[in-house]
Each structure stands twice: as C-alpha cells, then as structure tokens.
Amino acid sequence: MIFTAHRFDQARIALFGMRIASQGLRDEDGHSAIMNNLDYQSIFTFRGRAYNEAMAAFPDARENERSALLELLELSATDHFLDTPAGGGYLSEGLAARFGDGLFVTCVEPAKEFGAVIDPSFEVINAPMIDVPLDDGSVTAIGSLAGLHHFKSRAPVFAEWARLLAPQGQLGVADVAAGTPTAEFLNGFVDRHTPQGHDGVFIEPGEFSRLMEENGIEVYTEELVDVPWIFPRREDVGAFCKKLFFLETASEEQVTNAIDETLGIQYQAEFDHWLMNWQLIYASGRKTI
Numbered sequence: 257m258i259f260t261a262h263r264f265d266q267a268r269i270a271l272f273g274m275r276i277a278s279q280g281l282r283d284e285d286g287h288s289a290i291m292n293n294l295d296y297q298s299i300f301t302f303r304g305r306a307y308n309e310a311m312a313a314f315p316d317a318r319e320n321e322r323s324a325l326l327e328l329l330e331l332s333a334t335d336h337f338l339d340t341p342a343g344g345g346y347l348s349e350g351l352a353a354r355f356g357d358g359l360f361v362t363c364v365e366p367a368k369e370f371g372a373v374i375d376p377s378f379e380v381i382n383a384p385m386i387d388v389p390l391d392d393g394s395v396t397a398i399g400s401l402a403g404l405h406h407f408k409s410r411a412p413v414f415a416e417w418a419r420l421l422a423p424q425g426q427l428g429v430a431d432v433a434a435g436t437p438t439a440e441f442l443n444g445f446v447d448r449h450t451p452q453g454h455d456g457v458f459i460e461p462g463e464f465s466r467l468m469e470e471n472g473i474e475v476y477t478e479e480l481v482d483v484p485w486i487f488p489r490r491e492d493v494g495a496f497c498k499k500l501f502f503l504e505t506a507s508e509e510q511v512t513n514a515i516d517e518t519l520g521i522q523y524q525a526e527f528d529h530w531l532m533n534w535q536l537i538y539a540s541g542r543k544t545i
C-alpha cells in the first residue's frame with residue numbers, strides 16, 4: 257500500500273498569550289514530533305475539570321464510542337491494560353464494569369489535574385504518552401480513545417506503544433478522522449467558541465494501519481464507525497458539549513442548534529432518547545514480534 261505523506265501547518269502554541277515551547281523531539285522530517293504537547297497538556301490542565309464534570313453529568317453519552325473500542329479487543333481478566341491518554345479514566349471505567357477487579361489497569365494521563373478523578377483502583381501514571389515509565393513488553397493490551405488528534409506526528413506514540421506491548425499484545429485505537437463532519441465541528445465551531453481554540457490534526461485514512469505495520473503490529477481492522485452520542489433530552493446536547501469542549505462564548509441553546517446544523521441530532525422514539533451524530537476511525541491489531 258502507498259500512503260501520501262502529509263505536511264501540516266505549524267500548530268498554534270499560544271495559550272492565554274503565552275508561548276510554550278514544545279519538547280524539542282524531532283521526527284524523521286525534522287518536524288517537532290509533538291505538535292503541541294505542552295500547550296495541549298496545559299489546556300487540559302485548565303479545562304480538564306469542566307470535561308470531567310460533563311462526563312459525570314452524562315455518564316452514558318459516549319457509551320457507543322467506548323463500546324466500539326473495547327469490542328475490538330479480546331480481553332480477559334489476566335490482561336494488563338494500558339489506557340492512554342486516559343483523561344478522567346472513562347475507557348478504563350468501561351473495562352472495570354465488564355471485568356470487575358480482575359483486570360490490572362494502568363491509566364497514563366499527561367495532564368495531572370485532568371487525571372485527578374481517575375478511579376484509585378487503577379494504577380495512574382502522570383507522564384507524556386511517548387515516555388511512559390514502564391518496562392518494555394510490560395502490558396498485554398493498549399486502548400487509546402480520542403487522544404491523538406493533537407499530535408502532529410503520531411509515529412513516536414505508536415513506537416512507544418510497540419515498546420510497551422508484550423508479544424501478541426493487542427492495540428485498539430480510535431480518534432477523529434480527517435474530512436468528517438466531526439472534524440469540521442471541532443476545528444470550526446469548537447475552535448471559535450473555546451478560549452484556547454481547537455486545532456486538531458485529524459487521522460488520515462490508512463494512517464493507523466501504516467503506523468501499526470511500521471511498528472510490528474499486525475493490522476486486524478481499520479474502519480470509520482458511527483458512534484452517536486446519547487442524551488435523554490435534546491437540550492442535553494448543548495449542556496454536555498458546552499462543558500466538555502469549554503465553549504465559553506455560546507449558550508447551551510446555540511451549541512445545540514449549531515450541532516444540529518453541522519452534525520445532526522435525531523430523536524429515537526424506540527428508546528425515547530436523542531442521538532447526536534459522531535464518527536471516529538477505529539483500528540486494532542496485535543504485536544507479532
């Protein structure tokens with residue numbers, strides 16, 4: 257397979273007027289390996305609390321997203337699962353609900369305050385995603401949900417995952433795909449209404465597969481999946497998203513209406529709930545070496 261090389265614009269690194277230097281790591285083209293590691297970490301340090309409050313208020317909203325990722329992995333109670341970046345531990349909580357205390361879970365979250373609400377029954381590591389203080393081959397499964405679209409180059413992240421995975425270890429990853437309405441919403445409406453803006457570098461078709469192949473991970477699946485968010489009432493869409501994305505300059509009603517226009521919201525009479533269209537690209541594989 258041939259993949260096109262993509263060059264992305266220098267990311268915005270201003271946060272409240274401050275310029276924060278990236279960590280100085282370079283990819284093979286000499287680009288900074290991390291688009292905006294420190295400023296993005298700072299953004300989530302700043303808005304992680306609102307994100308966690310939104311998730312606590314609507315714990316079922318993103319269930320489709322989470323289930324679609326967990327279903328890609330064949331997990332058992334003997335696995336050591338790594339959730340990275342874990343945010344407030346949402347993916348890991350889904351695992352605990354399925355496996356009880358059996359499975360050993362480690363959450364890696366770069367933004368310390370964001371990870372402060374992670375369930376203490378999980379091991380929590382506050383570290384950069386590309387420099388996790390765990391031994392080579394020490395985990396048997398890795399899950400990553402919605403945490404890669406602020407990396408300019410994802411190669412160092414996949415290399416770190418390949419290092420951490422034991423032979424035959426599994427990887428499941430999901431994030432926003434380039435060119436989708438979800439991407440347009442984040443870099444459009446969210447960018448205009450959150451103080452720090454939103455400058456996502458979304459996932460290209462074939463990119464996850466290429467990165468897995470380059471790192472000795474055999475590709476099982478790569479697919480764009482509809483994973484609508486679920487709400488009891490239409491107005492909950494705006495209440496949730498205003499907090500989750502820290503949309504300071506739009507009212508809840510404006511947020512709901514903008515989402516209806518860009519993504520679409522539908523009532524599902526059968527379940528008496530509302531669906532907000534959302535789409536992610538999912539990929540999975542297994543380490544062969």
Ligand SMILES: C[S@@+](CC[C@H](N)C(=O)[O-])C[C@H]1O[C@@H](n2cnc3c(N)ncnc32)[C@H](O)[C@@H]1O
Binds near residue numbers: 290400
């Ligand atoms: C949208 S949250 C997802 C968190 C969690 N997996 C979930 O699904 O709720 C984005 C996560 O990506 C992390 N993140 C993304 N890009 C990053 C970067 N370049 N440097 C550090 N952290 C980054 C943030 O700290 C945060 O945990």
